[in-house]
Amino acid sequence: MVGKIVGTGSYVPDTIWDNHKIAQFVETSDEWIRERTGIGKRHIAGVDTTVSMAIEAAKRAVENAITNGAIASGEEIDAIFVCAVAPEILLPAVACEVQKEVGAIHAFAYDMNAACSGFVFAYNQAVSFMNIGMIKTALIIGSEHLSRITDWTDRGSCILFGDGAGAVVVTAASGPLGMVMHSDGSGGAALVCSHDGKMKMDGQKVFRFAVKSVPECVEELMRQMKIKEEDVDYYVLHQANQRIIEAAAKRLKVSMDKIPMNIGEYGNTSSASIPILLDEMNRKGMLEGGKRIVMAGFGAGLSWGAGYVLTQ
Numbered sequence: 633m634v635g636k637i638v639g640t641g642s643y644v645p646d647t648i649w650d651n652h653k654i655a656q657f658v659e660t661s662d663e664w665i666r667e668r669t670g671i672g673k674r675h676i677a678g679v680d681t682t683v684s685m686a687i688e689a690a691k692r693a694v695e696n697a698i699t700n701g702a703i704a705s706g707e708e709i710d711a712i713f714v715c716a717v718a719p720e721i722l723l724p725a726v727a728c729e730v731q732k733e734v735g736a737i738h739a740f741a742y743d744m745n746a747a748c749s750g751f752v753f754a755y756n757q758a759v760s761f762m763n764i765g766m767i768k769t770a771l772i773i774g775s776e777h778l779s780r781i782t783d784w785t786d787r788g789s790c791i792l793f794g795d796g797a798g799a800v801v802v803t804a805a806s807g808p809l810g811m812v813m814h815s816d817g818s819g820g821a822a823l824v825c826s827h828d829g830k831m832k833m834d835g836q837k838v839f840r841f842a843v844k845s846v847p848e849c850v851e852e853l854m855r856q857m858k859i860k861e862e863d864v865d866y867y868v869l870h871q872a873n874q875r876i877i878e879a880a881a882k883r884l885k886v887s888m889d890k891i892p893m894n895i896g897e898y899g900n901t902s903s904a905s906i907p908i909l910l911d912e913m914n915r916k917g918m919l920e921g922g923k924r925i926v927m928a929g930f931g932a933g934l935s936w937g938a939g940y941v942l943t944q
């Protein structure tokens with residue numbers, strides 16, 4: 633049993649900060665940021681919150697699943713998982729706020745924090761619940777208000793992050809099962825944020841970790857599932873840095889045609905990056921015709937993992 637994407641949605645705030653805007657408050661340039669990261673701009677939440685962005689993305693994903701004929705209403709959703717690293721509220725869970733807005737009255741709902749690995753970890757968890765017969769349909773959301781924990785005086789990190797939310801409705805389908813999840817707390821100091829503070833990152837350490845861990849966990853997943861490169865239509869990787877994605881492609885010997893990217897538009901939106909990208913692919917028709925997708929995420933913790941998902 634594996635997950636099948638039947639609906640997607642996303643929401644990003646209207647306010648856009650391009651690299652020139654960032655150069656107004658730290659010593660940097662559009663050229664440096666583009667060359668080192670591939671990022672051109674990012675969306676910044678003004679009145680939006682983790683909850684409001686999650687709700688909007690979730691509503692769009694549920695509507696899409698209804699339009700696709702996969703579900704009749706939100707009442708068919710059995711579980712809601714929200715990944716968020718910086719929610720403004722501690723209680724109730726963001727996922728419960730989403731539940732009441734999408735009419736998912738039968739769902740259980742809770743939040744998870746696995747940083748940028750969040751979406752992949754939450755998806756794998758949903759598939760695990762599917763495989764023990766506990767749920768059939770899950771709504772998985774990444775909603776990140778990273779600008780509120782970004783240190784806007786640190787040019788080594790503030791250039792990277794953006795706000796936004798992505799949501800995916802998945803239903804249980806027959807297909808090969810595979811999942812990979814890892815954590816290494818001993819490396820956690822590379823990216824930290826205290827509850828009332830700002831993110832501090834050792835960019836080079838995270839970079840070295842990412843270029844190794846992303847291809848390794850993809851290879852581990854494919855070995856586990858006994859699938860080959862030709863059995864995968866797309867590799868949807870966490871959008872952290874264009875150079876990390878290109879290095880992973882090289883190591884995996886995969887053409888960039890199979891590795892969609894949108895980091896230029898949004899920056900690193902942590903757990904929201906994969907579902908925002910999936911939603912863009914869906915709206916462009918790229919998910920049509922039963923696609924087979926490997927997803928991989930990595931981030932603070934340290935944490936990293938991969939998952940396998942089908943489309944309608």
Ligand code: ACO
Binds near residue numbers: 789791842
């Ligand atoms: N503009 C101009 N110069 C800069 C900037 C900037 N924004 N930032 C750093 N520099 C300078 C440095 O001071 C340094 O100068 P020096 O040589 O005079 O000392 C030089 O540029 C090189 O700095 P590096 O840190 O080596 O730059 P690097 O090529 O590693 O790029 C970056 C930095 C973009 C942060 C990169 O390390 C990276 O992307 N790392 C991964 C980060 C990441 O993905 N984090 C998210 C994790 S996911 C999650 O859980 C949220």
